[in-house]
Amino acid sequence: MRDGVASGPETLVRDVLQGLAEGRFVPGQRLIEPDLMARYGLGRSTVREGLGRLAASGIVVQMPHRGAQIRLLSRRAATDVLRVTEPLLGLAARQAAEAVAAGTDPAPLVEALHAYDAAPPGERPRARGRYYRALTQLAGNAELERLLPMLQVHLIRAQLRLNRPAGGAARKALVSAVARGAPDAAEAEARDYIRALIAALPGLPDSAFAPE
Structure with missing residues (x-):
């Protein structure tokens, strides 16, 4: 990215x-190179670079002679992603609450939550990203800022679009605990939401997942 303008590969990835x-x-879903070239006005090498970045982050799988497709997680893989996410998100919430207890203003996180809840459907992905960035920035842990976006939680959200537990109440409870400077409660709220997602997985149809 230069001067705030995304490069061709970054445009595709985003x-x-x-x-x-x-x-x-x-x-x-398969990602066909000629279709992507036409859709984004990019050359073949640029499209391949973007697909390579998506593959490196675990979003896309590239198969010889079959091209690229968006990764479909198995039930076990989805469970494993969420099990890794649970302690990391819990730690982010705990450290954010500790920062508030030490005198840091939680207003940016509260504002990001309100913006997320009020965002129209087309703006929700960006609002969600701002909300999670506000949480990790308040936590002040650079490793969490680096690691959490690398997890394939967005794939799970996509697979469970019609089946996942509603998250609005959980977010509000988490932010309320952070804003009170209550680390134990904040971590518990974060972890409980992820556990609810894990608990929902066994009841979903096999068609929602890749074969084991």
Whole structure:
């Protein structure tokens, strides 16, 4: 990116990630190079670079002679992603609450939550990203800022679009605990939400997942 303008590969990567959140792209969908070239006005090498970045982050799988497709997680893989996410998100919430207890203003996180809840469907992916960035920035842990975006939680959101537990109440409870400077409660709220997602996985149809 230069001067705030995304490069060709970054444009493709960002739109695929946003498209997953919006339902324009779905897990298991093939990504055809000529279609992507026409859609984004990019050359073949640029499209391949973007697909390579998506593959490196675990969003896309590239198969010899079959091209690229958005990764469809198996039930076990989805469970494993969430099990890794649970302690990390819990730690982010705990450290954010500790920062508030030490005198840091929680207003940016509260404002990001309100913006997320009020965002229209097309703006929700960006609002969600701002909300989670506000949480990790308040936590002040650079490793969490680096690690959390690398997890494939957005793939799980896409796969569970119609089946996942509503998150609005959980977010409000988490932010309330952070804003009170209550680390134990903040961590518990974060972890409880992820556990609710894990608990929902066994009841979903096999068609929602890749074969084990």
